[in-house]
Amino acid sequence: MSAATDPATSVESRDSVRRRRAARPRGAKQLDSTALIYLVLVGVIIVSTVLTALEGRNFFSQGNIWAVLTAMSVLGLISIGQTLVILVGSLDLSVPYVVSLATVVAAGGMKGLDGNIPAAVFNTLAVCAVVGLAMGLLVSVLHVHGFIASLGVGLIVSGYLATNYQGSHGSAAPGLRLLGRSGIVGWIPTAFLVLLACAVLVTLMLRYTRLGHHVYAIGGNRDVARMSGVRIVLPVVSAHVLCSVLVGLAALLLLSRTGVGSPTIGSQGRYDLLSIAAVVLGGTLLAGGKGSVVGTMGGVAIFAVLDSVMGVMQVNPFLKDFIRGLVIVLAVAVYARRSVVRRPPRFGSGGRSSLPVPGSTTKEETA
């Protein structure tokens, strides 16, 4: 041990820093998963452009871009909500039923009149918030796992819808429908701008508020969070409420295109599994604590581009699912390789032992 110089002024030696760095886990400089997902997205776009061109059409035509961005917006909003819930260590399977509920409540409230829009929108989002609150409390206070809590609440909502509504219900106000068709410069639909705004807001929330930091902390390790004095209930409840409200917003966008409320539209869209798939595809850990909205947007975009090109090529629906499934499984298999090393090895794992003498001091790195 070097105790020669005055300890208060001595800064760690270069040699020490170098050796300390050498002990860092391998693969620390791997491409991070957000970069990876956007690289995949670029690849998918290139392939899609070629395939679309082979069909004699242009992937980058105004109509196609509009269609892809529109397709992104509903699943995108839902997936942002799902990202929040998964980050905090929970899960939301009630998504499709809340979508249906929201379209019914909104369309029923508007009754085709512009004057009813503010009240109907407020009521819709409030109903969604209450559903989210219920799940959040179940998860955080009663310690029901998010999987079961949201499944149960989802089934309750689904039962309510099936008993009280047969077929379509109410109708969207003309103003809302107009919004559904509007956009800027003819390329970007308003719905996509709504998605973009929400993505930015939620990203800022996650990065620059205590709430956001604590969402990551709780999802990463609930015990560590608690030991650090983080309260568990507020972030979990907030994530669930925000998720359900975003789902309500997605339902309003959907309504702007369909025009009528439907008690089955959510389940037909399979938004529960698709949103979870988009989140995981975007590099968020299903166990929580790691991930980002930016990544999720990449995942949603990959799905939208795939759907677009498969639509152009008139791929049959079963093959579509097969390809979607393949993409998900491959992506997760790639992420799963980043496994956790719990007990760091003391010696090099291969090669020869350099110091066979028992009782000698620990040797330096081998291999």
Place this chain on the structure above:
Amino acid sequence: MPPITPVKDPVENALVATGMTKSFFGNTVLDGLDLTLRAGEVHGLVGENGAGKSTLMKMLAGVYTPDSGTIVVGGDEVSFSHPVQAQRAGVSTVFQEFNLLLERTIAENIWLGREPRRFGRFGPVDTGRMRRDTEELLTGLGVAGLKAGTLVRNLSVAEQQVVEIAKAVSFDAKVIQMDEPTAALADHEVELLYSIIRRLTDRGVAIVYVSHRLKEIFDLCTTITILKDGEHVATRPAAELSESELVRLMVGRPLTTYFPDKPLDVTVGDVRLALSGVGNGYVDGVSLEVRAGEIVGIAGLQGSGRTELLETVFGVHPVSRGSIALDGSPLKVSSPRQGVRARLAFITEDRKAKGLALNQSILDNALGVVRAVFPRRTGTARRDMPGVLSGLDVAAHSLGQEVQFLSGGNQQKVVLARWLSIDPLVVLMDEPTRGIDVGAKHRVYELMRELTRQGVAVLMVSSELPEVIGMSDRILVMRDGRLAGELSAGASEEAVLAMATGAASEEAA
């Protein structure tokens, strides 16, 4: 290196704890302990496993609430019911298991739960300040080249420890407790830790240093407190103690457990299990032999590679150097299943996590291994099992009872029964009597003797020195992943401890 002499005169008391008492389920683990920490000193806390060091630390850290006793920090009496309260009062603790979020940055970990905000209560988190404050903290500790924005996952163990210490310092700690801080560090990393501790004591921080490694205790500590069986033995200035005296104070307890005598009719047979130069990421150059009918004990500190050695033999960790032989023929196991097929039994250290399916019945647990590996023998095993279990005096209502409702001793007997069902050639035992009552302990010891009578080779790891000494025919001592030496059956606890801590490494090796 010479012992550290703090620049500041350590007169002021950073923390005074009096009459600290704690019991769990009527079992007193700490009895009326007093501890005074002076500002700027490194206070060593030593004692064998189970002496009460961790309990004391956890009470000062706010993890446990003491049954009685008072804590005074910087002149004010305090009581903690949560670790954060202790940290705010100026007592921070760096546990062996780090409390860090792997997927978050260094800065986010340090300021978790108290992130600085701009513009008051509802403002955004001030990430710039978080980064600057973090880098200031790290420079203050004399650590170079750590970025506040690096993910903790990408840090080495030593660096993660630095983050934990920086977090402790960020609370303006008057006292920092460190539990076995060098257990996971390589030699050259220990140097960095020493320099950080020196800086902290210069600032007047009192360090509680818990370690089994006597060399470190003497390198660092100004004062040493020795605990034994939950009681205070002595507090002395380090300069007045010698290593041998310290070891003597740590041991020397009355023998409370009774070990069955070595039976006369056991003849030690041929070599059953032989390791030659076995090494992988966890152990290195281990050569040993266990003969049929022999009990070989492995002693060593926690983290010395004892468990990993047993796991390597059983096939949990692959062997990358050297070879293992069973009854003279080479044994190659690359999974526990192959280990079982070779008729090795492994009684794991943590029976709740790795030994038993807690919410399944006694019978299902006892038949677990046979069913999985030798399905054709399940019928026979099922027929014999009630006899085996009652032979082990398992106290239960029925074989259908869930094992989670059994006492620790009975749970352990179920584990033993499950391994007896494969007629093992070698039994690997890791802490076979941890957390079980005296009666069950005695039954386990008797069983070990019975096994030797049948010609089984037993390799036992234990932290309880009397157990190792009382049961083993030979004692192997491990240190830092290697065998430090061998002692014969009648060795003294002092000799074992000295070899395990490296106090007498020259003579031993």
